[in-house]
Amino acid sequence: xxxxxxxxxxxxxxxxxxxxxxxxxxxxxxxxxxxxxxxxxxxxxxxxxxxxxxxxxxxxxxxxxxxxxxxxxxxxxxxxxxxxxxxxxxxxxxxxxxxxxxxxxxxxxxxxxxxxxxxxxxxxxxxxxxxxxxxxxxxxxxxxxxxxxxxxxxxxxxxxxxxxxxxxxxxxxxxxxxxxxxxxxxxxxxxxxxxxxxxxxxxxxxxxxxxxxxxxxxxxxxxxxxxxxxxxxxxxxxxxxxxxxxxxxxxxxxxxxxxxxxxxxxxxxxxxxxxxxxxxxxxxxxxxxxxxxxxxxxxxxxxxxxxxxxxxxxxxxxxxxxxxxxxxxxxxxxxxxxxxxxxxxxxxxxxxxxxxxxxxxxxxxxxxxxxxxxxxxxxxxxxxxxxxxxxxxxxxxxxxxxxxxxxxxxxxxxxxxxxxxxxxxxxxxxxxxxxxxxxxxxxxxxxxxxxx
Amino acid sequence: xxxxxxxxxxxxxxxxxxxxxxxxxxxxxxxxxxxxxxxxxxxxxxxxxxxxxxxxxxxxxxxxxxxxxxxxxxxxxxxxxxxxxxxxxxxxxxxxxxxxxxxxxxxxxxxxxxxxxxxxxxxxxxxxxxxxxxxxxxxxxxxxxxxxxxxxxxxxxxxxxxxxxxxxxxxxxxxxxxxxxxxxxxxxxxxxxxxxxxxxxxxxxxxxxxxxxxxxxxxxxxxxxxxxxxxxxxxxxxxxxxxxxxxxxxxxxxxxxxxxxxxxxxxxxxxxxxxxxxxxxxxxxxxxxxxxxxxxxxxxxxxxxxxxxxxxxxxxxxxxxxxxxxxxxxxxxxxxxxxxxxxxxxxxxxxxxxxxxxxxxxxxxxxxxxxxxxxxxxxxxxxxxxxxxxxxxxxxxxxxxxxxxxxxxxxxxxxxxxxxxxxxxxxxxxxxxxxxxxxxxxxxxxxxxxxxxxxxxxxxxxxxxxxxxxxxxxxxxxxxxxxx
Numbered sequence: 058x059x060x061x062x063x064x065x066x067x068x069x070x071x072x073x074x075x076x077x078x079x080x081x082x083x084x085x086x087x088x089x090x091x092x093x094x095x096x097x098x099x100x101x102x103x104x105x106x107x108x109x110x111x112x113x114x115x116x117x118x119x120x121x122x123x124x125x126x127x128x129x130x131x132x133x134x135x136x137x138x139x140x141x142x143x144x145x146x147x148x149x150x151x152x153x154x155x156x157x158x159x160x161x162x163x164x165x166x167x168x169x170x171x172x173x174x175x176x177x178x179x180x181x182x183x184x185x186x187x188x189x190x191x192x193x194x195x196x197x198x199x200x201x202x203x204x205x206x207x208x209x210x211x212x213x214x215x216x217x218x219x220x221x222x223x224x225x226x227x228x229x230x231x232x233x234x235x236x237x238x239x240x241x242x243x244x245x246x247x248x249x250x251x252x253x254x255x256x257x258x259x260x261x262x263x264x265x266x267x268x269x270x271x272x273x274x275x276x277x278x279x280x281x282x283x284x285x286x287x288x289x290x291x292x293x294x295x296x297x298x299x300x301x302x303x304x305x306x307x308x309x310x311x312x313x314x315x316x317x318x319x320x321x322x323x324x325x326x327x328x329x330x331x332x333x334x335x336x337x338x339x340x341x342x343x344x345x346x347x348x349x350x351x352x353x354x355x356x357x358x359x360x361x362x363x364x365x366x367x368x369x370x371x372x373x374x375x376x377x378x379x380x381x382x383x384x385x386x387x388x389x390x391x392x393x394x395x396x397x398x399x400x401x402x403x404x405x406x407x408x409x410x411x412x413x414x415x416x417x418x419x420x421x422x423x424x425x426x427x428x429x430x431x432x433x434x435x436x437x438x439x440x441x442x443x444x445x446x447x448x449x450x451x452x453x454x455x456x457x458x459x460x461x462x463x464x465x466x467x468x469x470x471x472x473x474x475x476x477x478x479x480x481x482x483x484x485x486x487x488x489x490x491x492x493x494x495x496x497x498x499x500x501x502x503x504x505x506x507x508x509x
Numbered sequence: 510x511x512x513x514x515x516x517x518x519x520x521x522x523x524x525x526x527x528x529x530x531x532x533x534x535x536x537x538x539x540x541x542x543x544x545x546x547x548x549x550x551x552x553x554x555x556x557x558x559x560x561x562x563x564x565x566x567x568x569x570x571x572x573x574x575x576x577x578x579x580x581x582x583x584x585x586x587x588x589x590x591x592x593x594x595x596x597x598x599x600x601x602x603x604x605x606x607x608x609x610x611x612x613x614x615x616x617x618x619x620x621x622x623x624x625x626x627x628x629x630x631x632x633x634x635x636x637x638x639x640x641x642x643x644x645x646x647x648x649x650x651x652x653x654x655x656x657x658x659x660x661x662x663x664x665x666x667x668x669x670x671x672x673x674x675x676x677x678x679x680x681x682x683x684x685x686x687x688x689x690x691x692x693x694x695x696x697x698x699x700x701x702x703x704x705x706x707x708x709x710x711x712x713x714x715x716x717x718x719x720x721x722x723x724x725x726x727x728x729x730x731x732x733x734x735x736x737x738x739x740x741x742x743x744x745x746x747x748x749x750x751x752x753x754x755x756x757x758x759x760x761x762x763x764x765x766x767x768x769x770x771x772x773x774x775x776x777x778x779x780x781x782x783x784x785x786x787x788x789x790x791x792x793x794x795x796x797x798x799x800x801x802x803x804x805x806x807x808x809x810x811x812x813x814x815x816x817x818x819x820x821x822x823x824x825x826x827x828x829x830x831x832x833x834x835x836x837x838x839x840x841x842x843x844x845x846x847x848x849x850x851x852x853x854x855x856x857x858x859x860x861x862x863x864x865x866x867x868x869x870x871x872x873x874x875x876x877x878x879x880x881x882x883x884x885x886x887x888x889x890x891x892x893x894x895x896x897x898x899x900x901x902x903x904x905x906x907x908x909x910x911x912x913x914x915x916x917x918x919x920x921x922x923x924x925x926x927x928x929x930x931x932x933x934x935x936x937x938x939x940x941x942x943x944x945x946x947x948x949x950x951x952x953x954x955x956x957x958x959x960x961x962x963x964x965x966x967x968x969x970x971x972x973x974x975x976x977x978x979x980x981x982x983x984x985x986x987x988x989x990x991x992x993x
Contacts (some may be wrong), residue, residue, distance in 0.1 A: 068875065082686070082687035083687055084687055097668060097670060098576070101669075101670075101689050103686065103687040133942050
């Protein structure tokens with residue numbers, strides 16, 4: 058597809074990397090020549106310099122022949138105007154705008170209709186949702202949902218005292234008294250697709266397929282005590298903080314927000330009267346201690362500085378907070394942090410990009426193409442969701458008789474409201490949703506690619 | 510410096526070269542010239558050996574390819590291609606001296622067309638074909654050809670752009686479509702089509718097919734190697750006019766032809782560079798024709814020769830329909846100036862390029878106005894768009910380096926004792942990739958009289974002129990070779 062990306066910032070650059078790797082023709086529009094040049098040198102894309110809401114710039118970028126416009130500049134109004142103008146020039150164009158001002162939040166769906174947007178993305182809102190989902194089940198570092206949220210792949214770190222250490226994977230069902238499938242293990246920074254004789258050990262990060270409804274059972278069986286969070290401390294009262302506090306309050310979790318700017322504190326207190334808003338510096342140890350950091354069930358660090366977030370999270374972990382979640386503005390930093398035990402890390406821009414990439418994939422609407430793709434194990438493996446249909450090979454055959462490509466694993470079969478954790482005798486039928494886990498170097502273009 | 514990556518690309522370039530040595534080999538076999546065919550076969554063998562060695566050495570290469578690698582890689586590709594491409598001349602004994610053979614093939618690849626051969630008609634047809642075909646390959650660039658064929662980078666990476674930037678002429682090289690491979694394919698597609706059209710027109714005028722093919726190669730690459738000793742003089746007026754038109758066509762920015770394909774006619778005809786290019790050509794033709802009046806029998810002949818020489822020199826082709834060295838001084842001076850102006854950026858022609866002349870002129874005007882009104886703020890605009898100040902600065906720097914290299918080369922070749930006109934026009938002719946100069950290197954003479962040192966200087970000039978100086982200079986920069 059021919060895709061225009063307006064705004065070559067962090068989201069724009071991440072989208073460029075992903076969409077260009079998927080073989081789309083990309084045209085980037087930005088007013089800053091330097092960022093355009095760096096994108097042009099890194100990726101095989103065309104760049105146009107100028108104001109992305111200007112008709113002549115849009116024409117120069119070939120809006121008439123484009124299939125999709127993604128507006129991801131820093132201001133909502135610019136994104137909307139860009140989409141509107143482009144839509145006027147090419148009514149057949151699909152448009153995606155990033156809209157993130159909380160004041161527009163209530164009217165996003167109306168705006169979508171009014172302005173003909175195909176999709177409106179809000180990275181901060183998404184991040185807040187993601188964080189609240191993590192707080193819902195303490196113990197999981199990351200949750201990826203599949204099959205319309207009916208099944209998930211969750212990430213866990215094995216502590217030294219975990220009952221799973223020293224067990225081979227084939228022994229797991231026996232020990233845990235439930236069906237578990239470990240689809241990937243991250244050990245010493247490398248992702249492994251384990252076989253039945255793989256022995257787990259402390260410090261492994263494991264990725265487990267689970268039915269969405271049995272998450273607490275799974276936690277219990279894994280020996281992690283599922284304890285509902287009752288008090289959460291949020292450092293930083295920005296947009297993510299606001300959305301998160303709102304969400305947590307509706308879930309009945311007590312929220313304390315520490316924010317440095319007095320004006321922002323007042324606004325926060327006005328918008329969310331139930332939250333405890335504290336005016337002060339989150340990096341001050343005495344403030345955190347006096348506000349009961351040690352007794353909190355969760356610490357979420359959402360300040361504007363990645364460095365501060367990381368330091369605060371490490372401090373929180375040291376103080377024994379059961380669940381610590383860090384927000385990172387720059388996803389690239391994630392790789393540099395692989396040696397630290399940071400707890401969960403959430404990156405709003407990555408989340409926003411994966412939503413858009415998923416939308417683009419759905420737009421292509423190819424038969425047998427992936428429905429969703431989630432990158433797991435620090436980006437070293439991918440969990441891909443496929444819909445089996447009439448053209449799919451090996452329907453109705455037990456898995457043990459099907460030869461899959463190396464480094465490919467069927468991690469879940471979702472049928473109706475149920476997710477089956479597959480074993481050798483499981484089979485899939487047309488209409489089922491399959492969750493497939495692969496190493497990153499294996500490119501799956503369709504479901505039939507997984508067979509050898 | 511990522512040596513292995515560079516090595517792999519040089520190896521690929523050599524493979525392309527070896528492949529293009531096959532047609533002349535076939536031609537020799539068809540003509541029953543076993544000795545020359547053997548020379549081609551041996552050359553292909555040597556090139557394949559070199560490519561194979563580089564291929565093996567470049568195993569286990571890692572990614573990481575930046576502007577530095579791009580510049581050095583392009584320069585190395587051209588040097589390697591030239592060093593090995595001249596082997597057929599040496600092995601066949603038709604140009605036994607290695608330096609002479611190197612001069613000849615560099616002149617071919619850089620689309621210069623300067624020759625050290627006093628006469629060409631006795632040469633084997635295979636050799637003549639290879640000489641002319643080197644123009645075609647060098648015109649659009651062998652790396653652009655490679656980019657159109659082979660995915661040099663994995664599908665998402667953009668670093669191959671560095672290669673295209675370093676090889677394609679012009680102050681700012683951009684893509685036509687988002688994908689580099691497609692851009693390269695479009696450029697070569699237009700190039701190929703125009704060449705076919707040129708051959709068809711030449712054949713229609715009764716030119717033998719071998720001459721038509723070679724002449725079209727020379728015209729398309731704006732090279733200038735001809736199959737006859739008197740270049741184009743002995744061909745019919747029709748054929749000369751066909752050449753005039755096609756030389757002009759190949760001097761136009763190929764990006765502009767893409768505008769035509771997109772039916773953006775207004776953009777094409779409104780393009781300031783294209784207008785300047787045709788304007789200068791028309792103006793010079795009128796001035797020379799006036800200056801030449803009475804010298805030829807008819808007005809038609811006068812205009813024909815004036816137009817032919819103007820388009821030949823301005824597009825830096827270097828064909829001649831008459832010995833313009835005998836023209837009056839004013840006409841020769843105009844031709845010398847046209848040598849420097851050159852063709853459009855993004856064409857196969859050489860020289861300073863019309864877009865640079867345009868930019869320099871506009872910058873000059875702005876700077877003068879700024880002297881008169883020191884607080885005046887004004888951007889240099891081309892085609893209604895403000896030009897980035899960095900490009901303006903780069904263009905000024907380019908002119909400075911251009912003058913410097915021309916001056917140094919001029920002094921170095923003056924050691925051989927030829928006249929000032931000879932030396933001056935020889936440097937301009939080689940540096941701007943034209944071909945013939947004036948006086949002792951005029952259209953009826955050749956470069957054979959220069960010493961080996963001068964030939965090496967001119968070889969450097971030709972390569973520097975074709976690659977727009979900086980890639981060749983990068984070869985001499987120690988920081989470019991540093992590891993890591």
